Amino acid sequence: QVHLEQSGAEVKKPGASVKVSCKASGYTFSNYHLFWVRQAPGQGLEWMGMINPVGGDTHYAQSLQGRVTMTRDTSTSTVYMELSSLRSEDTAVYYCARGAYDSSGNLGYWGQGTLVTVSS
Amino acid sequence: DIQMTQSPSSLSASVGDRVTITCRASQGIFSWLAWYQQKPGKAPKFLIYGTSILQSGVPSRFSGSRSGTDFTLTISSLQPEDFATYYCQQYNTYPYIFGQGTKLEIK
Numbered sequence: 421q422v423h424l425e426q427s428g429a430e431v432k433k434p435g436a437s438v439k440v441s442c443k444a445s446g447y448t449f450s451n452y453h454l455f456w457v458r459q460a461p462g463q464g465l466e467w468m469g470m471i472n473p474v475g476g477d478t479h480y481a482q483s484l485q486g487r488v489t490m491t492r493d494t495s496t497s498t499v500y501m502e503l504s505s506l507r508s509e510d511t512a513v514y515y516c517a518r519g520a521y522d523s524s525g526n527l528g529y530w531g532q533g534t535l536v537t538v539s540s
Numbered sequence: 541d542i543q544m545t546q547s548p549s550s551l552s553a554s555v556g557d558r559v560t561i562t563c564r565a566s567q568g569i570f571s572w573l574a575w576y577q578q579k580p581g582k583a584p585k586f587l588i589y590g591t592s593i594l595q596s597g598v599p600s601r602f603s604g605s606r607s608g609t610d611f612t613l614t615i616s617s618l619q620p621e622d623f624a625t626y627y628c629q630q631y632n633t634y635p636y637i638f639g640q641g642t643k644l645e646i647k
């Protein structure tokens with residue numbers, strides 16, 4: 421069964437960076453793109469970007485360009501999302517997700533979420 | 541970027557009611573639209589993809605349709621477990637934007 425296990429909650433100061441991991445299991449890692457979505461407290465879902473485990477190609481939301489980096493480690497079937505120059509507005513739950521049947525972009529499987537709190 | 545305008549932002553309804561939530565895309569996205577349900581403190585749940593294809597295990601009271609760039613999620617007879625927030629998402633063109641969400645509350 422498909423499972424996406426994310427790393428634990430983080431508390432960071434403004435200006436710092438955070439790196440969240442998402443370990444995939446239950447399927448062939450290279451066969452599906454992985455996506456990152458975040459949700460600020462009381463707000464809606466924000467699509468952040470995607471990574472193709474084959475080759476590491478990425479596509480990021482314009483609003484995060486220059487601050488977000490998505491990488492993968494094929495040896496451990498893990499993807500990472502690093503966000504730099506953190507500000508209070510980055511306080512959110514960060515989710516990794518995968519398509520249900522393909523990499524078209526719908527999100528059938530989700531990690532449990534990682535709360536990142538940015539506070540001085 | 542393609543914009544997704546979801547309406548209403550909130551909706552009060554009773555068990556047994558039929559409800560409709562709409563998403564309008566700012567440009568054509570073919571049928572590359574998905575719907576999700578989210579309950580407080582939980583990750584979103586995948587309901588519908590390809591505009592109208594129900595994910596396995598999703599009750600048949602949920603349905604999706606399209607008219608041009610207008611997409612609709614319909615719940616034919618609300619059940620207590622359906623009270624949640626619903627989001628549409630286009631996945632035709634990067635970035636794969638979500639609608640703003642519709643909070644469905646008990647009247």
